[in-house]
Amino acid sequence: MTADPIDILRTTFGFSGFRGVQQQVVDRVLAGQHTLAVMPTGAGKSLTYQLPAVAMPGTCIVISPLIALMHDQLRAAEAVGIRAATLTSVDDNRAGTIARFRNGELDLLYVAPERASSGYFRDMLGQARLALFAIDEAHCVSEWGHDFRPDYRLLRPLLDSFPNVPRLALTATADAHTRADILEQLGIAPDGLIVAGFDRPNIRYAISPRDNVTRQLQALLDEQPGPGIVYAPTRNAVERLAEKLGDGGRPVRAYHAGLPPQVRAQNQADFVASEDMVMVATVAFGMGIDKPDVRFVAHAGIPKSIEGYYQETGRAGRDGDPAVAHLFWGADDFARARQRIHEVEPARQSGERARLTALGALVETAGCRRAILLRHFGEHPPERCGNCDNCLTPPKAVDASVTAQKYLSAVFRTGQMFGTGYVESVLVGKSSERSLTNGHENLSVWGIVEGEEEALLKPVSRALLLRDALRTNPHGGLEFGPAARAILKGEAEVALVLPPKRQRRGRGANKASNPVGNPLFEALRNRRREIAQETGLPPYVIFHDSVLRDMALTRPETLSAMGEISGIGAKKLEAYGPAFLDVIREAA
Known part of the structure; x- marks a missing residue:
């Protein structure tokens, strides 16, 4: 029965x-x-x-x-x-x-x-x-x-x-x-x-070009005091970022396959039990946790696909409270990804290229990030979601096709052997011993970029690398990719998305856990923390923050009344109810 x-x-x-x-x-x-x-x-x-x-x-x-x-x-x-x-x-x-x-x-x-x-x-x-x-x-x-x-x-x-x-x-x-x-x-x-629908409306999506990623991540940590995950592309990057971010005062742990199993297990256990720890990890971490109160997920490089991005960012905010997913990308991420595609068996290369193209569209869009994600999974979302960086602060879109043509011309005329810094110095006419020795100050591209256009050079180089119009050789020099010809001939335009200047939100900007500053909520959280330490359970296994908020709001006076709160079943009411009732009575 x-x-x-x-x-x-x-x-x-x-x-x-x-x-x-x-x-x-x-x-x-x-x-x-x-x-x-x-x-x-x-x-x-x-x-x-x-x-x-x-x-x-x-x-x-x-x-x-x-x-x-x-x-x-x-x-x-x-x-x-x-x-x-x-x-x-x-x-x-x-x-x-x-x-x-x-x-x-x-x-x-x-x-x-x-x-x-x-x-x-x-x-x-x-x-x-x-x-x-x-x-x-x-x-x-x-x-x-x-x-x-x-x-x-x-x-x-x-x-x-x-x-x-x-x-x-x-x-x-x-x-x-x-x-x-x-x-x-x-x-x-x-x-x-x-x-079911794929939308996670409580997650705020943001994507930024990488520029001193340690500083960018530290700013994110300052805004988000709750637990979070930072995904890095390599083991070395994990170790480096964990060390640097650990200097900021927050507890930070590292996780990757190269660590001894007992260290990995302890770091994961510490993270699961914590209410403010940051885990810096490769993507090997995350599928193995069931932690609902992760407040942010950051990527220090591009994921492998939109599917991977969706799953990895989906580890934030599983409790339904506001959470942030912030991706920091660089053009070299796409260059390395293309190189990896050449290393897989031919039958899989077409699918891998399609995945990378879809990811590039998500990174480059001036439109709604969420809409691109949901359309990828076959949904038909509204044009704007109101909870991604482009919807909250619309970026400026400019046609940089002429600047892109100048950039490609400079790469070609300097012999397709120099890196971005030198190519840009040629375009702005910055003289050096190197440019004199190479005779590049006599080229037609010398100093042809000036004024406001100079600010477009770095985003143009990123765009050209992302679109495979430029590639880097093993020595770091730029050379033409298959998409260069169409841009040079004016058959393909280069539209740039220039993000607005980032507004610093201040520490603890995400106030979801205690939006009205209720002191009873904090007292209940402290009691939960004590019980977690006594029982060896993570705090969220005892009660989610949403349950504590409802307790603080309704102030139940009896176990029966407490049992009416969503998320409190009979076993938890019996095990933990009296302790939380005592906190509520003391606050009366």
Whole structure:
């Protein structure tokens, strides 16, 4: 007998109603139907299998790609009273977990795809009742996805061994091509696809040319006092930025594959438990965390694709409070990305070039960033969102085609062997021993840029490199790329987007956590911090900030009244309610 889902939603999770497409997904699962749900991060994907796991007899098997992510989700499930366990290589209680599964004592069992695809595990599953297969991060099954994992391809035989057990595939990031591939690979009929909107309206998107990225990132940290992630393209860049940003007074940690496993694990644990830490990391970090209160995500270089950008920035603001995603890019990012494309197998090069072109359009646009993102995923958004840098402070767009032609001419006439600094010195007529020795002061391009046009040179060089009209050789010199000819002949224009001067917002500009400065909210937060230290749980697992805000606003006088607040289920009310009631009474 399946329990009533609305009762479970209220008593276990503390919510009075479903959000978005959650009910559609849950209804299909409870009806035994196979489903692929594409839902943005923060839309409550985990509830779509956790609730059925409680409602249905048997165990829900959750296939998840990273051990750290499983352990985070395990903590959150246990905190609301769900009987859950992980079966991973680092767990020392595997025999006990298997016994609990066989005895029907688990609602959820989290495993990695490598284990799930083994014959031993399939045999074990035949020894107890199964409620559901939930395949998290399902885009990993598709070669078209941005984060392909071969072990996901081996899951189909396991799923087909239990044809009467419903399967639910979940992802936040999949375009139409990837969705079709997931459906085929996991044996889900096309009518089992549910796609929620991709919009994350609480995230403010911003993109800036990189210019002293340490200073730019420090300014962002000064504005955003909450926890955040800074993505850097290489391990060396991670180490360097972590050291420099750590000088600013905030706790900063590094994370990349080259660190010892115990250091990575400790840094990640510290970040998950913190309310103000900054993690500087390669993209290996983030998929493995389930931290809803990340207030900003910054990129110190371009991601691999719009899909990657969407997923990485989606790690901000999962609790629904305001968050910031800021990308700092350089033309050399695109040059390196093009070089990497030449190194992949020919069959994949066309798709990789298309991804890079789409990313370039996002970076260069004078229009709404969010609109470009949502159109990429097949949506039809309004022209302006009101919550990205270009909508909030519209940039100036200028036609720099003539300046671009001058720039290309200077590169050609100096022999396609000098870097940007020297080419620009020739264009503005800045004499040096080098220009005298090379005879470049006699060229027709010497000093042909002056006045206000001089300010266009750096953005023009970035634009030409981004569009592959210019490339850098191994020695740093500029040479023509395939797009140069059309620009020189006037067949392609170069429109520049000149961002307005950045307005410094001041420390703590993002006041979402306590928008009205309520002292009771801060007292409740302090109590949450104490409980977190006592229990070893991250503060957000106890209660989200939104729950504390509602407590501070409504000031419940009894446990019964506190239980009416959204996000407080029966288990949490029993475990933590009295401590928070004491804080409210003391503030009365």
